[in-house]
Amino acid sequence: MKIGILKPGRVPDDLLPRYGDYDSMFVRLLGETHFSFEVYSILDGHLPEDPEAADAWLITGSRHGVYEPHAWIEPLETFIRACFAVKRPIAGICFGHQIIAQAMGGRVEKFHDGWSIGAKTYDFDDGEALSIMAFHQDQVIEAPADAKCFLQNDFCRYAGLSYGQQALTLQPHPEFEAGFMAELIMDRSAILGEALQAQALASLQRSLSTQKIAGVLARFFLNPGQAPYLD
Numbered sequence: 001m002k003i004g005i006l007k008p009g010r011v012p013d014d015l016l017p018r019y020g021d022y023d024s025m026f027v028r029l030l031g032e033t034h035f036s037f038e039v040y041s042i043l044d045g046h047l048p049e050d051p052e053a054a055d056a057w058l059i060t061g062s063r064h065g066v067y068e069p070h071a072w073i074e075p076l077e078t079f080i081r082a083c084f085a086v087k088r089p090i091a092g093i094c095f096g097h098q099i100i101a102q103a104m105g106g107r108v109e110k111f112h113d114g115w116s117i118g119a120k121t122y123d124f125d126d127g128e129a130l131s132i133m134a135f136h137q138d139q140v141i142e143a144p145a146d147a148k149c150f151l152q153n154d155f156c157r158y159a160g161l162s163y164g165q166q167a168l169t170l171q172p173h174p175e176f177e178a179g180f181m182a183e184l185i186m187d188r189s190a191i192l193g194e195a196l197q198a199q200a201l202a203s204l205q206r207s208l209s210t211q212k213i214a215g216v217l218a219r220f221f222l223n224p225g226q227a228p229y230l231d
Helices: 013-019 022-030 073-085 095-103 178-187 194-203 210-222
Strands: 002-007 036-041 056-059 090-093 107-110 116-124 129-136 138-142 148-152 160-163 167-170
Touching (some): 002 022, 013 178, 022 036, 056 095, 073 095, 090 095, 095 107, 129 210, 178 194
Parallel strands (some): 002 036, 002 056, 056 090
Antiparallel strands (some): 107 138, 116 148, 160 167
16 A cells, blocks of 8 residues: 655754654554555655545644645645545644644644643543653644544643544654654754753653554554544
8 A cells, every 4th residue: 555645844954864754754653564655745845746646645744833824835735635535545643633634624723831742641532541752832723523533631632633534633743752752852952941841851751652553543544434443
């Protein structure tokens, strides 16, 4: 199965040699047993013309806001709606989660309570508590009418949204490993402040629910419209 990775952001240059870019993290998360991947750098204007150019799509994170006036935002939203129109499965992580919500009628804002950074605990749809890495200040404030929330906590009401069998999106980052997160927190220390930085670093000792979320994403891609993927 071919997954097209739409990449509207880049890992900081000093972290690239050790961790790779966002697309590499998703290749590691999902594996190459069932999937092949093609990467499109949205920042460089490389947006596919045809939503049927891949079997499914995945939009990565970005340091940009979905509400910012970049020339590539509107074309990306148009592409998302085209995926919905032809029923091509599409997943989004962090920025991807937000841009899909915005494209489908939701609202995204810079959250008034500030940042969520580090390993965070979320209530999953099946009643299980999951620990996943987060690094965001923007979040979905109003979900689209046809979206169902399956992941949340007190800080982030819409941390995971499903759109039937059409789309699956997550605010946190299942692709982030503890080592990468620690270096990213240090890299962004100037904007975080000492207290938030220390709190975020301390949280990285928690065990993560990486395999659980990887399984959810894999089932979504492999069985769209055929089987529940949130089990």
